[in-house]
Amino acid sequence: MANHLPVDRLRRGLCTRCRINDISVYNVRKYLSNVGFLYVAVSSGFNIPMKLTCRDCSLAELCLPRALSPDDMEQFETMVDQRPAMARGNFLYQTGDVFGGLYAVKSGSFKTTISASDGEDQVTGFYLPGELFGFDGFDDHYSCSAVALEHSSVCELPLSSIDQLVVKLPNLRRELDRLMAREITTDQSMLLQLSRRTAEQRLAAFLVSLSLRFRQRGFSGTELRLSMSRYDIANYLGLTAETVSRLFKRLKEHHLALVNGRTVIIQDFEALHRQVHGSGGR
Amino acid sequence: MANHLPVDRLRRGLCTRCRINDISVYNVRKYLSNVGFLYVAVSSGFNIPMKLTCRDCSLAELCLPRALSPDDMEQFETMVDQRPAMARGNFLYQTGDVFGGLYAVKSGSFKTTISASDGEDQVTGFYLPGELFGFDGFDDHYSCSAVALEHSSVCELPLSSIDQLVVKLPNLRRELDRLMAREITTDQSMLLQLSRRTAEQRLAAFLVSLSLRFRQRGFSGTELRLSMSRYDIANYLGLTAETVSRLFKRLKEHHLALVNGRTVIIQDFEALHRQVHGSGGR
DNA sequence: CGAAACTTTGACCTGAATCAACTCGGGTGG
DNA sequence: CCACCCGAGTTGATTCAGGTCAAAGTTTCG
Numbered sequence A, B: 001m002a003n004h005l006p007v008d009r010l011r012r013g014l015c016t017r018c019r020i021n022d023i024s025v026y027n028v029r030k031y032l033s034n035v036g037f038l039y040v041a042v043s044s045g046f047n048i049p050m051k052l053t054c055r056d057c058s059l060a061e062l063c064l065p066r067a068l069s070p071d072d073m074e075q076f077e078t079m080v081d082q083r084p085a086m087a088r089g090n091f092l093y094q095t096g097d098v099f100g101g102l103y104a105v106k107s108g109s110f111k112t113t114i115s116a117s118d119g120e121d122q123v124t125g126f127y128l129p130g131e132l133f134g135f136d137g138f139d140d141h142y143s144c145s146a147v148a149l150e151h152s153s154v155c156e157l158p159l160s161s162i163d164q165l166v167v168k169l170p171n172l173r174r175e176l177d178r179l180m181a182r183e184i185t186t187d188q189s190m191l192l193q194l195s196r197r198t199a200e201q202r203l204a205a206f207l208v209s210l211s212l213r214f215r216q217r218g219f220s221g222t223e224l225r226l227s228m229s230r231y232d233i234a235n236y237l238g239l240t241a242e243t244v245s246r247l248f249k250r251l252k253e254h255h256l257a258l259v260n261g262r263t264v265i266i267q268d269f270e271a272l273h274r275q276v277h278g279s280g281g282r
Numbered sequence C: 001c002g003a004a005a006c007t008t009t010g011a012c013c014t015g016a017a018t019c020a021a022c023t024c025g026g027g028t029g030g
Numbered sequence D: 001c002c003a004c005c006c007g008a009g010t011t012g013a014t015t016c017a018g019g020t021c022a023a024a025g026t027t028t029c030g
Helices: A007-011 A070-079 A159-168 A170-196 A199-216 A230-237 A241-253 A269-277 B007-011 B070-079 B159-168 B170-196 B199-216 B230-237 B241-253 B269-277
Strands: A003-006 A027-034 A037-043 A091-093 A101-107 A110-115 A121-127 A145-148 A153-158 A223-225 A257-260 A263-266 B003-006 B027-034 B037-043 B091-093 B101-107 B110-115 B121-127 B145-148 B153-158 B223-225 B257-260 B263-266
Touching: A070 A159, A070 A170, A101 A159, A110 B170, A121 A170, A121 A230, A121 B170, A153 A159, A159 A170, A159 B170, A170 A199, A170 B110, A170 B121, A170 B159, A170 B170, A199 A223, A199 A230, A199 A241, A199 A263, A199 A269, A230 A241, A241 A257, B070 B159, B070 B170, B101 B159, B121 B170, B121 B230, B153 B159, B159 B170, B170 B199, B199 B223, B199 B230, B199 B241, B199 B263, B199 B269, B230 B241, B241 B257
Parallel strands: none
Antiparallel strands: A003 A037, A027 A037, A091 A145, A101 A153, A110 A121, A110 A145, A223 A263, A257 A263, B003 B037, B027 B037, B091 B145, B101 B153, B110 B121, B110 B145, B223 B263, B257 B263
């Protein structure tokens, strides 16, 4: 069960396999150094409490406070609460809960879902380490539910802190506005996806987006481990699990990607990219 | 060419037919008073410049500053620019334009569209008087284009003003956050619409939403005049114009609504509402 | 080790897209 | 004032992408 990650990230405590960024407290069994990469296998050791500052966090340059000066960062840190790790399938918040604050993924991953009156759910987003979510609650109550897709942990920025901080740190306000705008933009491009793209194009877009986000986080952009089920992917893309399964099969046949269970190896990123932006939808 | 509206709205200058809220400067030809309603016919008189304060605006209780105290409102007013009226089909801003500010619809209506790399457009929203839009630009550049669907005018809240005001008026900041969150929420419920609902349900939801919004604005909730084409509606709902046309026909047959060109008379609101929330999509 | 949850595969069906006429209404210019 | 034109809207015939149902694998995890 080995995986690779850049040395400097390991030093600062990022584990790629389980994506928990407190690797220093983990039981590291074995590692091999190799041209800037280490192969590590990890086990157990979850839930060890440890106050990690934002400055030390391996996700610092991806996360909310990245726009802040060192001084501002210090103020910011004191307002952030680190939540205990959560098991897969647990809710961080549910539809209708009073807005408590925003959350940054520290490790693991989350999905947000909105539910129709008849019980049908729609997955509205997946969130990877360093990504901020919870904006759907800014209007007093969360309109979505957030569920951990695997063993995960988050940092919380409570509403009260936000109100205090945005006055003191105008940069933070701008950054929050920007992130919120980005949430709107991605939702809207999803609208375009869902109504104007074929199933094939949607899946390609999904893989391309995941690949880019993984790479940004220092993971491999070509070997991905999906933390969400076929059902979640299908639901997110407005398809059925069966269709997603068949599409994965087609990707294999066309040598665009190797898919085995939840492991995806992207063989031809360019081709996938072309498929997304390729001429016309349906 | 007559239409009705509450007396108190007329005094404050709201015309229902053309939805221009400077009716006092219009040439009112004929009116009949009747149990709190007036029937008016209006003509010509567009583009007469007139500085209208937010406090006098008939949309005050719907628009952005509604959360402000009279004192705050006074500060707010000075920052709002009234833009000249625009003809149908003109762009207020286009994809890629540098973010200039947010816009509130004063009269008429707008659509926002996002365009795919291949030129295909997707309508992401329709905006009625009193509604605020332009949030898609908060991340430096507008990701959508905004087009006037009819003769329309807007109030502009420039970015520089926003930055100044949110510091002075915390209520305004909260209200902006709330509106932005609402934008996210409606986009996400559109995601659900597009991927989990049948064509019939989507159109029903569209009509229900329009009806409620018209009513909120003091217009009739049962007799609507659509300012957008079948193509726009279809595009917004992820359908084709042909399908929308057939669905309207079906609504007529089932006596749920009378549709004639761009005039819609809702006959059975409850039934439409049930259709939206009815058990299961597809 | 075994149950439950997730995936894959196949056969079949259907809702909405596509393509192609045709109609209607409003504006224009002779 | 009317003939013409053009874009918007309607209607019908046909097609097919992706949904549905069913049943057999395959992980995963207690």
